[in-house]
Amino acid sequence: MKHTSRLFALFMLLCSGAFAQNPGSSFQITPYFNLHGYTWKEFDDNGSEALKESGPKFAFGVVPRYSFLHKKNLYIEVDLQYTFGSVDYQGHKFDLQTGQRTPFTSQTGYTHFEVAANTGYIITLSRTFQLTPVAGFGYEVWNRELARGDPSGYDELYSVFLGSIGGNGTYVASNNFQLFFGFKVKMPFSISETIDKFPRGQPQYANLSISPGINPKLAFHIGGSVYRVLAVFDYETWTLSRSPNVQGGLHQPESSRTHFGIRLGYTIGVM
Numbered sequence: 001m002k003h004t005s006r007l008f009a010l011f012m013l014l015c016s017g018a019f020a021q022n023p024g025s026s027f028q029i030t031p032y033f034n035l036h037g038y039t040w041k042e043f044d045d046n047g048s049e050a051l052k053e054s055g056p057k058f059a060f061g062v063v064p065r066y067s068f069l070h071k072k073n074l075y076i077e078v079d080l081q082y083t084f085g086s087v088d089y090q091g092h093k094f095d096l097q098t099g100q101r102t103p104f105t106s107q108t109g110y111t112h113f114e115v116a117a118n119t120g121y122i123i124t125l126s127r128t129f130q131l132t133p134v135a136g137f138g139y140e141v142w143n144r145e146l147a148r149g150d151p152s153g154y155d156e157l158y159s160v161f162l163g164s165i166g167g168n169g170t171y172v173a174s175n176n177f178q179l180f181f182g183f184k185v186k187m188p189f190s191i192s193e194t195i196d197k198f199p200r201g202q203p204q205y206a207n208l209s210i211s212p213g214i215n216p217k218l219a220f221h222i223g224g225s226v227y228r229v230l231a232v233f234d235y236e237t238w239t240l241s242r243s244p245n246v247q248g249g250l251h252q253p254e255s256s257r258t259h260f261g262i263r264l265g266y267t268i269g270v271m
Contacts, residue, residue: 025269027066030230034059036261038087038110040144042253045242050253051091053108057259059083073122083112086148093152106150112142120168130170138162138186151201162188162217179224186217191240193252205247212252213241225267232263 040053061081068074089108092101118136125131140160147153166184173179193210197203215238223232236259243252 027270028267030063030265030267032263032265034263036259038259040257042255053087053089055087057083057085076119079116081114085110106147109145109148114140128172132168135165152199154195154198154200157194160188160191162186176227181222184219188214210243210252212243215239228267230265235260
């Protein structure tokens with residue numbers, strides 16, 4: 001029975017997904033590495049799947065946090081993250097002259113930068129359990145290089161401003177061992193998408209500006225920390241509605257983006 005309990009505790013740790021709250025430090029920094037499986041899908045107007053991208057992406061980042069008040073239960077933190085990777089593309093080539101589509105497989109390259117500022121207030125419900133409502137703002141910018149290196153492909157540049165609200169629950173076994181879980185709803189204020197050349201080899205359109213529809217992101221995490229070493233599983237899903245048509249009837253189809261991954265980090269107490 002003890003062996004089973006230890007395995008369960010280890011599993012919860014490896015499934016964890018937030019940063020530890022260290023009441024001994026007013027200022028702390030958490031560098032981390034993230035590996036996640038990524039999926040992007042686009043759909044025709046009739047709802048059928050037009051393309052799918054899937055594969056691993058990698059990220060690294062840092063989270064500085066400063067805690068206020070006597071009990072250090074009010075904090076502000078900033079998450080800086082850079083993501084990159086190349087995923088499999090299964091879709092179609094589109095002939096602008098004839099309007100015909102032919103099946104096509106390739107690679108899509110991604111680079112992604114994200115900054116998120118959040119504040120939270122830790123409410124102690126008992127000796128071992130804390131509840132933390134959180135809210136914040138963020139900015140994301142990413143480049144999607146379709147048909148990487150192929151003249152029939154093109155680059156999309158997205159930028160998103162958003163706000164977020166959510167909550168975290170923390171089980172504090174001791175100062176050196178914690179388990180936690182949480183969720184966030186992230187609501188974009190604006191989304192812009194630009195294409196400089198379409199297609200890449202012999203451009204027929206240039207400087208296209210597209211506006212996908214705004215929908216909220218949903219994010220969940222579960223995780224833990226032992227002696228400031230963190231392990232986190234997180235999941236995020238997001239749907240972008242179809243954009244209005246621009247030149248030549250081009251548009252961004254209804255699209256969905258999901259990722260599921262693990263984050264590993266170490267918290268350093270500075271002061």
